[in-house]
Amino acid sequence: MERGSSKHSPRVDDQMSSEVSGLVQGPGAGGSRVDEFRQPEPAGEDQPEATTAPAGELRTGSPQGMSSEDVEARSRLGRFITMTALPGDRDALVANARENEAPADIVAALEGLPEGARYQTVSEVWAALGHRNETTRW
Template sequence: MGDQSAKHGPHIDDEMRHETEGLQRAGRPTHAEEWKETEPVVDDRGRDATSANLAGREGTPAGMSPDDVERRSDMARYLAGFHEPMRPAALADRAAGNGAPDDVVRDLRKLPDQEYTRVAEVSEALGLGNETRRA
C-alpha cells in the first residue's frame, strides 16, 4: 500500500490519471481550462498610449470630452436617488449629503432657479457638454 495515495484508492487514482491524460499529451490548454486562457486585447498599434488627446477614446461620446464624461458621472453619483423634480437648493443639499465636494455643491446652488427632473438637465445647465447621437 506504499504506492497508493493516502487520500483515495487505486481506482480513483486511475480515473484522475485518465482525466488529465489529454492535457498532458496536448501540451496546450484544453477546453476544460478556458478560464485560464488570456482574453483577446484591442490592437493598440499606431496609438500613443501616453498621449493626452483622449477625445477618440472608446466610451467617450461624440460631443463630449473625457473630462465632461467623468464630471457627469460624478454628478450622477452625487445626485443618487434624484427622481422627482428639484430646485437648485435641494439638488445641492442632496449632493452634499452624498459626499460631493464644496465646489460641486456651490455650482449646484448657482444653477438657474427652475425645476430639474434629470441629471442630464443638471449637467447641461452646468455646461458639462452633451452627447450627440451617432448616425
C-alpha cells in the same frame, strides 16, 4: 460502507485515478486542463508581439459630442444627485448633494446654478453648469 468499483480491482482504480488527477485537480498536480491545440501560438518572426494597449488614439465608448473626461465628470455629478431630488431646483439639488456627502467642488458648482430654474435630469443640470451633453445621431 466503502464504495468501490465493481468493474476494476483497487489497484487499477488507483492507477486510473492518478492518470486523471491533472484533469481533476488542475495544473498544480502536474498536468494541464488546457489542450495543446487551444493554447495561443506565439507571434511569428516577422510579426509584432501583442500588447494590451495599442499605440495611438484609442476608441472609447464616449457618446458623440462628449469626451471620456466629460462622461466621467457627469457620472461623478450624478452619483451625488439621487432621483428623489429630481425634478428639483438649486436648493433641492444642493441639499441632496450634501446629504449624499458630495465633495466641496460639486456642492459649489450646484450652488452656482441660477435660482428658480427646475431641472428634470442630471443631464439638464450638467448643461446648466456650462457643459456639453451628447449629440443625437439621426
